[in-house]
Amino acid sequence: MCAIAGLVGLSGPDASAQVGAMLAAQRHRGPDGSGLLCDGVAVLGHARLAVLGLGDAGRQPMTSRDGRWSMVFNGEIFNYLELRMQLQSADPFDFRSGTDTEVLLETIAAWGVERALSGAAGMFAVALWDRREKELTLARDRLGEKPLVYFYDRRALAFASELKALRGFHGGALEPSAVDAYLGLGFIPAPLAIFRGCEKLEPGHLLRFRPGGEPRRARWWFPEVVAEPTRNPPPERRTALRERLAEAVRQRLRADVPVALSLSGGVDSSVIAAECVRQGAPLETFTVAMDGESGDADSARAVARHLGLNHRVLAIEGLGAREDFERMLRHYDEPFADSSAIPSLALARALAGRYKVILNGDGGDEVFGGYCHYEHIRIKQTLKQAAAAVGLCDGRRAGSAGVYVQSKVTFRTGERAWFLNGHGSGNSLNGLKALPPPKGALERALWIDRQLPLANGLNYKTDIAYGAFGTEGRAPFLDHRLEQWARSMRPEELVHGRQKKILLRAAYADYLPAGVLNRPKQGFGAPIGQWLHGPLRELAADLLPCTLLEGKPQRNRSGQQLWTLLVFAAWARHWSASW
Numbered sequence: 001m002c003a004i005a006g007l008v009g010l011s012g013p014d015a016s017a018q019v020g021a022m023l024a025a026q027r028h029r030g031p032d033g034s035g036l037l038c039d040g041v042a043v044l045g046h047a048r049l050a051v052l053g054l055g056d057a058g059r060q061p062m063t064s065r066d067g068r069w070s071m072v073f074n075g076e077i078f079n080y081l082e083l084r085m086q087l088q089s090a091d092p093f094d095f096r097s098g099t100d101t102e103v104l105l106e107t108i109a110a111w112g113v114e115r116a117l118s119g120a121a122g123m124f125a126v127a128l129w130d131r132r133e134k135e136l137t138l139a140r141d142r143l144g145e146k147p148l149v150y151f152y153d154r155r156a157l158a159f160a161s162e163l164k165a166l167r168g169f170h171g172g173a174l175e176p177s178a179v180d181a182y183l184g185l186g187f188i189p190a191p192l193a194i195f196r197g198c199e200k201l202e203p204g205h206l207l208r209f210r211p212g213g214e215p216r217r218a219r220w221w222f223p224e225v226v227a228e229p230t231r232n233p234p235p236e237r238r239t240a241l242r243e244r245l246a247e248a249v250r251q252r253l254r255a256d257v258p259v260a261l262s263l264s265g266g267v268d269s270s271v272i273a274a275e276c277v278r279q280g281a282p283l284e285t286f287t288v289a290m291d292g293e294s295g296d297a298d299s300a301r302a303v304a305r306h307l308g309l310n311h312r313v314l315a316i317e318g319l320g321a322r323e324d325f326e327r328m329l330r331h332y333d334e335p336f337a338d339s340s341a342i343p344s345l346a347l348a349r350a351l352a353g354r355y356k357v358i359l360n361g362d363g364g365d366e367v368f369g370g371y372c373h374y375e376h377i378r379i380k381q382t383l384k385q386a387a388a389a390v391g392l393c394d395g396r397r398a399g400s401a402g403v404y405v406q407s408k409v410t411f412r413t414g415e416r417a418w419f420l421n422g423h424g425s426g427n428s429l430n431g432l433k434a435l436p437p438p439k440g441a442l443e444r445a446l447w448i449d450r451q452l453p454l455a456n457g458l459n460y461k462t463d464i465a466y467g468a469f470g471t472e473g474r475a476p477f478l479d480h481r482l483e484q485w486a487r488s489m490r491p492e493e494l495v496h497g498r499q500k501k502i503l504l505r506a507a508y509a510d511y512l513p514a515g516v517l518n519r520p521k522q523g524f525g526a527p528i529g530q531w532l533h534g535p536l537r538e539l540a541a542d543l544l545p546c547t548l549l550e551g552k553p554q555r556n557r558s559g560q561q562l563w564t565l566l567v568f569a570a571w572a573r574h575w576s577a578s579w
Contacts, residue, residue: 001472003029009156022165037061053099075124078251144203144455170195176424186337248479265299268361339526344465352469363477369494
């Protein structure tokens with residue numbers, strides 16, 4: 001977890017000062033030092049969270065041995081030791097640091113950008129300045145674990161890890177299509193960004209820019225290329241799953257600082273805990289108990305006891321107060337209607353100063369089929385398509401993939417157009433640049449959930465929450481090699497009827513109690529009804545109806561719809577947003 005920033009197309013002390021201010025706005029992400037590099041019309045900046053190679057040799061910006069490439073990098077390359085061995089076997093040389101940053105940089109210098117990225121297993125947002133070609137390259141990881149936003153005004157391009165760092169460029173003008181997407185989904189998917197002139201780089205994409213030219217975006221990852229479904233016997237597939245997850249965990253344990261595990265007692269985090277024990281790396285584990293609730297804490301204690309792990313429970317009381325809501329507004333610099341952002345921030349705050357690196361079970365549901373809406377998915381999607389055909393939900397002309405997305409929106413297309421009151425058409429979801437999904441109902445649902453809510457919702461939530469307190473989260477289930485292998489499984493091996501995560505549960509049946517593997521899924525949401533009628537009632541009365549949206553359709557809303565409107569209104573006031 002670090003912060004990157006840069007400005008290409010302008011030069012002189014003003015450009016350096018601007019990048020310095022961009023880093024200052026993101027200092028929480030990288031409290032262990034910062035640096036700037038100026039090369040004519042390019043300024044790169046970095047704020048560091050030291051996790052590997054803790055000495056000064058690991059500071060960024062970093063320049064390759066041949067002097068051509070300079071780089072700032074946020075994230076981790078988990079297979080950096082393997083890449084380093086490949087480089088040294090072809091051209092033996094001494095590395096200056098023990099960092100994955102240097103390994104990625106020298107891999108790029110030796111292999112080129114696309115090949116180096118394809119060989120890297122990790123989570124990352126990268127900015128490279130090519131001194132020879134005078135060209136900037138931005139690149140983002142495959143599943144959107146690390147954010148990368150940029151602003152372009154036909155003179156210069158500015159980029160950063162968080163949108164708040166671009167505040168001096170965009171002026172606070174709202175982008176209508178992004179507001180529309182937020183009102184539909186509760187988050188804003190890439191490439192959209194909430195402020196006009198800003199965009200997010202999509203996962204698995206890169207962007208190249210030369211001063212005087214236009215930014216050019218291209219894909220470097222092609223996830224639709226997947227192996228044919230395996231026909232190996234079930235025991236061999238279970239063994240293959242454990243081998244792949246073991247590799248993902250082993251590489252994510254690499255750090256020069258202590259690593260801990262967030263253990264909820266659910267299937268995913270318990271599997272990660274069991275895998276750590278299998279590898280002889282029994283991490284310290286923790287669970288956060290919110291406002292005296294004991295469900296997760298009791299289950300996590302039982303898992304830790306079974307595995308022989310040192311476990312602690314961190315109690316958080318009084319969650320949902322106005323100060324928690326306002327803390328969310330400060331850190332989430334786009335409107336974000338997932339109420340679990342508040343307990344996620346509380347968790348990260350409780351960990352601050354205790355641990356620098358946290359393993360978690362994020363991604364298990366999307367990779368191995370854990371959500372309840374995957375149950376009987378084919379029947380559900382057939383019914384939803386019929387409902388869309390007669391106008392009972394959106395997506396009539398958007399195909400089966402569009403129905404899957406638009407049948408679950410918070411506000412329908414017509415309502416969103418009414419809210420926008422001439423500022424937008426209310427149909428931005430029709431233009432989402434998603435890759436073509438596969439044909440089967442379950443395969444399509446998993447595919448879309450990885451591209452939309454995982455990359456733009458869950459990963460955004462986790463990155464911002466951990467980054468707010470200088471902590472790095474690592475999710476073994478989001479290893480792209482594991483995810484790609486899981487997509488080669490037949491659908492019925494993942495979900496059948498009401499049975500979910502079939503293959504994952506079977507693979508770890510000998511390592512975890514049946515009560516853990518069969519535990520019903522527990523959400524990490526928040527009691528928004530209680531909050532809206534309790535500590536946030538006066539705030540809602542003060543801010544709603546939101547003056548940026550048409551007033552009449554805001555009346556008589558409740559639950560998630562009311563929460564979505566309140567978050568937008570409060571966020572817009574905090575960040576001085578306007579049309």
